[in-house]
Amino acid sequence: MVGGPDLSASSDASIYLVDGSERAVLIDAGTGTAFDKVRQLIKKTNVSPAKISHLILTHCHVDHSAGIPQFRKWFGLRIIAHQRCADILEKGNDRRTGAAWYGIQLPAMNIDETFQGDDYRISVGDTELVCIYTPGHSPGSISVFLDRDGVRILFGQDIHGPILTELDSNEKLWQASLKRLLSLEADILCEGHYGIFQPRSEVTRFIESFL
Template sequence: MGKPHKICERVYMVGGPEITDGRDCCVYLVDGASELALVDAGLGYSCEKIMNNIEKLGLDKSLLKILVATHGHIDHIGGLGYFKDTGLKVACHELELNAVAGGRPELTAERYYGVKYRPVSVDIVLKGELQEIAVGDLTLRCVLTPGHTPGGISPYVDAGGTRVLFGQDIHGPFDSSWGSDRKKWKNSMQSLLALKADILCEGHYGVYQPAGEVKGYIETYLRRYTR
């Protein structure tokens, strides 16, 4: 297994297939100095490891205040109940509430993992095309990027002159049972390209940088799915 590590100033990887559990999505942490935020929660079996990894990085886990769920698939939200119980506020887009708060199994895709999801209440309901979440002295800008799911978001943060994009499921896949829409996905990818991010923190395949690699990664999937 790999170790939690710093990606750039203020951004860390604290969970994921190579760090906590092969079934987890990549879990990222944003350090806003006075507050910390997690981007996604993993499948749910690694929550204590994630908390321990925060400490291993020399960060104060008591400053962890917010968890932003990028979309409602269980490998991204399975750990929400644990983190909610520790006092974190959960944020997701209103178009993902049926999965995150409602727990509809066809939307959480829990059958793929054989794990039952425990629904949680959502404290911060994101609406519209763009909404900001303050994390200490930083701002997570949450861009609505439907396609993989109806209400998926791709947050990004500008820290120390570097734009970091959390594009969790750029690679798909697509399934009509959970509301995938390839046309909307294509438009979402164009929106992400327009951000000209310096670093991409992807949901399953790790980190891509510099900007040319970010652009190339997104364009690879655009070519694959829009032939």
């Protein structure tokens, strides 16, 4: 974890860095309000900035996405998101991104690499990341998982919701997405606001608490 409410800024969702030996990838971008702190935390991991090739955006909300322009500027990386997330960001929609709540003006943003459907696989050095479509909290929400040394790690940002009509949330889809995440039987959960859960029994308990 290289960013989040207890590490960079209270307005930031958690930002995760996955090191895949030859390459590395970030998951989510925070609000950008404490970008210098995030850069310093990345530096402390000893992962070379030149290795960071992509940033996977789990959904369009401003606490996950507003830092994208700064990450692009400093790391020259490509942004990956679900097409439904990209559609919202490319219109700069302040309501559906929640930007108005944070007092942040979110400019229209282009996403470099998008996918449709349920699954999208990304090779990051020696690691394969699987992006799965998990709508509900937002129309374009995704989750990401990887398997390493027999351990399944799930990046399930905003599993807790909230489910709000002004964000175009959908409770039925959210519940279905939670059930899909349970079926992955992850050993470690990296969540967007509540931190990291392990072992598998704790991951299951946390997800089930919202069903």
